[in-house]
Amino acid sequence: MAKPKIAIIGPGVVGRSIGRLLHERRFPIAAVAGPSPGHVRAALDFIGAGHAARSPAVAAHSGDVVFLTVPDRMIRPVCEEIAAAKGFKRGAVVIHCAGVHDASVLAAARERKARIAALHPLQSFASPEGAVKAMKGTCFTFDGDEAAAPVAEKIVEALGGRMVRVRPEGRALYHAASCVLSNYLVSVADLGIIMLVLSGMDKAEAARAARPLLAGTVENIGRVGAPAALTGPISRGDVETVARHLDALSRLPREIRRLYCSLGLYTVRVAQRKGALNQADARRLVRLLTEGS
Numbered sequence: 001m002a003k004p005k006i007a008i009i010g011p012g013v014v015g016r017s018i019g020r021l022l023h024e025r026r027f028p029i030a031a032v033a034g035p036s037p038g039h040v041r042a043a044l045d046f047i048g049a050g051h052a053a054r055s056p057a058v059a060a061h062s063g064d065v066v067f068l069t070v071p072d073r074m075i076r077p078v079c080e081e082i083a084a085a086k087g088f089k090r091g092a093v094v095i096h097c098a099g100v101h102d103a104s105v106l107a108a109a110r111e112r113k114a115r116i117a118a119l120h121p122l123q124s125f126a127s128p129e130g131a132v133k134a135m136k137g138t139c140f141t142f143d144g145d146e147a148a149a150p151v152a153e154k155i156v157e158a159l160g161g162r163m164v165r166v167r168p169e170g171r172a173l174y175h176a177a178s179c180v181l182s183n184y185l186v187s188v189a190d191l192g193i194i195m196l197v198l199s200g201m202d203k204a205e206a207a208r209a210a211r212p213l214l215a216g217t218v219e220n221i222g223r224v225g226a227p228a229a230l231t232g233p234i235s236r237g238d239v240e241t242v243a244r245h246l247d248a249l250s251r252l253p254r255e256i257r258r259l260y261c262s263l264g265l266y267t268v269r270v271a272q273r274k275g276a277l278n279q280a281d282a283r284r285l286v287r288l289l290t291e292g293s
Contacts, residue, residue, distance in 0.1 A: 003026060003027045003028065004027070004028075004063075004064035004065045004093070004151065005027075005028045005029075005030040005062065005063050005064045005065070006019065006022055006027050006028065006029050006030060006050075006063055006064075006065050006067065007030050007031050007032075007033075007053075007059045007060055007061075007062050007063025007065070007066045007067065008029070008031070008032045008033070008043070008047075008050070008059070008067045008069060009032075009033045009034070009056045009059050009060060009066065009067065009068050009069070009070060009078065009082075010033075010034060010067070010068060010069035010070035010071075010074075010078075011032050011033075011034040011039045011040050011042070011043030011069075012039075012069060012070075013125045013126075013127060013128050013131055014069045014097050014121070014125060014131065015032070015043065015067060015069035016042075016043045016046045016047060016128040016131075017125065017128045017131035017132045017135060018067060018069070018097075018159065019032065019043065019046075019047035019049075019050065019067075020046055020047045020048065020128070020132055021132060021135060021158070021159050021160070022155070022158055022159070023047050023048055023049045023050075025158040025159075027158065028049075029047055029049040029050035030050060030051075030059070030062035030063045031050055031051055031052070031053040031058070031059040031062045031063065032044055032047070032050050032051075032052060032053065032059065033052070033053040033054075033055060033056045033058070033059035033060075037052065040052045046128055055085070055087075056078055056081060056082050056087065057081070057082045057085035057086070057087030058087070059087075060082045060087035060088055060089075060092075060094075061086075061087045061088070061089060063089075063092065064089070064091075064092055064093070065092065065093045065094075065095065065151060065155065066088065066092055066093070066094045066095065066109075066114075067095050067096075067097065068094065068095065068096045068097075068106070069096070069097050072098045072100060072101060075096045075098060075101060075105050075106070076105045076106075076108075079094070079096075079105065079106050079107075079108045079109055080108040082108075082109070083108035083109055083111060083112050084108075086112065088109045088112040088113075088114040089114070090112070090113040090114070091113065091114065091115065092109075092114045092115070093114070093115045093116075093117060093148045093151045093152070094106050094109040094114045094115070094116050094117070095116075095117045095118070095119050095144075095148075095152065095155075096117075096118055096119075097118075097119055097120055097121065098118065098120060099120040099122075099141075099171070099174065099175035099178055100171060100172050100175040101118060101171065102118050102143050102144075102168035102169075102171045103116045103117050103118040103143050103144035103145070103168065104168065105118075106118075106144075110145070115144070115145045115147045115148035115151075116144050116145050116148060117142060117143070117144030117145065117148040117149070117151075117152045118141075118142065118143050118144055118171070119140050119141070119142055119144075119152050119155070119156070119163075120140065120141045120175075121135070121138045121139075121140050121159075121161065122138060122139040122140070122141060122178055123135070123138040123139075124182045135159050135160055135161060136159075136160035136161070137160065137161065137162075138159070138160070138161040138162075139161065139162055139163075139164050140152075140156045140159070140161045140162070140163050140164070141163075141164050141165070141166045141174060142156075142163050142164065142165050142166070143165065143166055143167065143168045143171065188263070189210060189214055191256065191259060192210060193206045193207055193210050194256070195252075195256065196209065196210065198252060217229065226270070227270055227271075227273045227274040228274060230267070230270050230271055230274050230276070232267075233245075234264060234267045234268055234271050234277070234285060235267075235271045235274065235276045235277065236276070237271075237276075237277050237278060237281030237282075237285070239281060239284045239285055239288060242264065242285060242288060242289070243288060245260065246260075246261075246288065246289075246292040249292075257292065257293065258293050260292075261289045261290070261292045261293035262293065264285070264289045265286060265289050265290070265293075268282055268285050268286055268289070
């Protein structure tokens with residue numbers, strides 16, 4: 001079976017990386033469209049194939065699979081613009097890659113007899129080059145028309161990922177979870193590095209010191225799961241050590257102490273699920289962390 005022609009509308013990090021990988025897997029790249037000719041040209045150079053379309057509707061009409069990799073707030077209006085210009089071919093598969101939106105934001109494409117899907121990569125992409133390297137093994141969450149699923153699965157397989165279905169009504173919670181796993185991890189790492197610096201460590205050395213600890217923790221989570229990977233004083237029920245932490249934190253900005261206590265209270269529950277913390281120590285830790293915040 002011939003591979004479908006790919007059109008990409010929105011030449012950002014996700015659009016470029018998907019285009020590059022699909023081109024390497026011998027999917028024909030038909031066209032790329034975007035608001036800036038410079039961005040489109042840069043995307044074509046990175047992908048290594050395709051041509052610049054004069055409008056999103058022209059690009060969409062050239063593709064059997066149309067990726068709308070535009071900013072989240074633009075998915076619906078761009079889709080409606082293309083549909084109004086009769087840009088979607090009958091039977092085409094129209095895909096957006098936003099995490100928070102389900103496939104229904106592409107309803108205008110469905111009205112033009114296209115098949116629609118939401119296909120979000122559960123991955124953090126800071127650059128097109130990094131995205132290409134990180135795509136292998138990535139989970140892609142799918143919801144949409146059942147008729148679009150086989151094509152979406154073929155695309156995900158070509159990208160080196162695996163497709164997992166999510167309920168449309170669970171999409172926002174799923175995306176919130178992805179933010180916790182990625183964005184909030186960065187914030188926690190930033191907090192830890194700041195605390196290292198405040199303890200007297202050089203900033204550059206603090207960042208270097210944090211890296212293997214973070215990497216080892218993520219590796220442990222992947223190997224044995226989140227509760228089982230938990231280590232440290234709360235997991236051991238070491239109330240005295242946590243009390244010494246709070247004493248040291250009392251001399252720092254209160255926001256840092258509050259964050260430590262909030263995360264500590266949640267960690268008590270994780271330790272209990274791990275089965276590493278007895279009830280007496282759990283109560284003492286909860287009382288200490290609640291009073292400390």
